[in-house]
Amino acid sequence: MSILVVGSVAYDNLETPAGKRDDVLGGAATHFSVAASFFTDVHLVGIVGHDFEDAHIEFLRGRGINLNGLEVVTTGKTFRWTGSYLNDLNSAETHDTQLGVFAEFDPTLDEEQKTKPYLFLANIHPQLQLKVLDQMETPQLVAMDTMNLWINTERDALQKVIERVDCLFVNDGEAKLLTGESGMLAAAKTLRAWGPRIVVIKRGEYGSLLFTDAGIFSAPAFLLDSIADPTGAGDTFAGGFLGSVARAGNLEDETLRRGVLFGTVMASFQVQGFGLDRLRTLTRDEIEGRFSQLGKMLTADTSPLFAKA
């Protein structure tokens, strides 16, 4: 089944301990779309300016991503983020944000987009997320991401979005900030009580936690020797998760658990290159290989001990 994603398409100027790169293709919707495109059809709704390169349009089309919803505004520039991760790979420092045409982003869905069964509301202003939600017909699964900025400044609108989605992606810091709970068990309980029956808490190098009616799944991170650039890891995780779930076409707990593992795998590749460099050459065989390795990291005989004696 296909996925509709609404969010930012951007250029990033990045600095990490591994180096410095300018004009890197980025944006939450971009990262999500490219990751999900390995699994299923993706329709992207976003906005770019006159400086958006044809080569990047071709790259996204080449990944099979439907760009009917990508508006090109010739009177302005593409959203640009300048940031670094010099002290801590888990925490970006923003040096500059140029919204450009993104300031006028006002997502309007066409008839085809409205009927998509899976929707990902990437990290944009909660009012825009609500506007997209209002246009959708009967999606089977709506998932969302957000960020500290909206938690701190647009709490009421954000709360309304959270109450209307099925699946919420947050990192552990956002979970604490949203709920005031320091323990992830209590935080997830609170978040699920607000509405989303599926809550995924991402913990960076420590893996992630999936909370559903069926219980808790704890996924390990894939251990890497080094990280080139963490930008987009969360959106790539969401892309692998929703992509694999949409491909499976059901919301069984087993499917969701596999989704967390595919999200982990996609994010682990993503951070090994700047921007989308690693995903440009990634193959399904490589995804399958790392998924199998990750599976071995969580395999254990959990049959009873004392009963055996």
Added chain:
Amino acid sequence: MSILVVGSVAYDNLETPAGKRDDVLGGAATHFSVAASFFTDVHLVGIVGHDFEDAHIEFLRGRGINLNGLEVVTTGKTFRWTGSYLNDLNSAETHDTQLGVFAEFDPTLDEEQKTKPYLFLANIHPQLQLKVLDQMETPQLVAMDTMNLWINTERDALQKVIERVDCLFVNDGEAKLLTGESGMLAAAKTLRAWGPRIVVIKRGEYGSLLFTDAGIFSAPAFLLDSIADPTGAGDTFAGGFLGSVARAGNLEDETLRRGVLFGTVMASFQVQGFGLDRLRTLTRDEIEGRFSQLGKMLTADTSPLFAKA
């Protein structure tokens, strides 16, 4: 098979966000022994002073722990640690340490102790750990713990111990400090190259990692609503690990993976009470129940995705 443990038996004065307790039975060898006693026979080698309470001797004996190696010195007092965890449950602040009779601890093993198949060198001065190692005949598995103090002040002696053991328990901070590596993959590789073929890296609320020739196992932490007192969690983890491994009587990777999960389970109970309070009433059924819950947290279908299509 039975386990010999050599280390501290102590009284702790503790303060945590959950409260304040004085004269709490503690010490690394105590915590380890009580945890391991749920699984197999344990022989404890340690030293206490004239103030050590009969009721505590009886408690340990009641758990089936062999105390032939517990020396009682009537001319001094039991090792006493005063500490708190007021700002961060993961990091103890030491307010006072009274070594008492522990300053003259000079472990000498009897003929029975020397022949034990499993040995746990709890966190004591590396020279004492070496002395114990020199007395052992042909143990099947030697495991050790250590701490920042010895890494910083007794590095040469500590390195000699590490090179002679089969299994090393460290937390992530100690792994970084020992190896200079910030990534756990690189740290474990370095540690295993020094000697121990089994390396367990404990990451508190994020679970733990097991590194062996067979690969990596990532164990989740058991999620708790609240923590009363983290004192002894690491030793309790080691006790659950080695206890269950000794009970299984083999060093297969499957056994070691189960060991990490039993260590996790035992530590999860331990931190729910002050000192050994929770373990005093713990039953095998409760252990088995939480082990089963933990197993569900890591269960996933990891069969290939694309091959299925």
